[in-house]
Amino acid sequence: GAVVSQHPSWVICKSGTSVKIECRSLDFQATTMFWYRQFPKQSLMLMATSNEGSKATYEQGVEKDKFLINHASLTLSTLTVTSAHPEDSSFYICSALRRELADTQYFGPGTRLTVL
């Protein structure tokens, strides 16, 4: 099966600092990765679509300067939460689209961000 990892699995930081979350597809190449945000007891909200070698496409209402996305290779996308504030505390999940199975997204285990 396809495996997607995220690092770190959890992070606690002070308000005003920046946090980088990595998403890696371990055994396949992913031209497209997605970043989601999930609040407790709620569904996943798509934040942005990350395409290898090009700029990310952000969903309406998501600040691109706040949530920096870089998709530098076919197996790695990063999300940086800049100048984090308590309201940014959430569960961030990435997924990777497998080229040969274009309809199926494989999800990472998520990263729990807590901003104090």
Next chain:
Amino acid sequence: SQQGEEDPQALSIQEGENATMNCSYKTSINNLQWYRQNSGRGLVHLILIRSNEREKHSGRLRVTLDTSKKSSSLLITASRAADTASYFCATGGNQGGKLIFGQGTELSVKP
């Protein structure tokens, strides 16, 4: 924005019973997928049904799709305590693989 709604929001059943969850969506789709999420964890892909399919089976899972009503259902037969999780439907269109998730159903299976 969320694509649609799922009902019920929460479902509590006894082990051995069947669990049915419903999902409705608003726009035309290419496929509909069901995912499972254990508390605080990532999502596990359960099953994908394409817009030209009406029913699909995978083990104890049965998914139906009615594109005329823009709805889908997930049936878990002979449920087990280990099936306790949140279940989400997600619709895929022709937008580069983007998925839009429903609100989810929280299933609790009591031993």
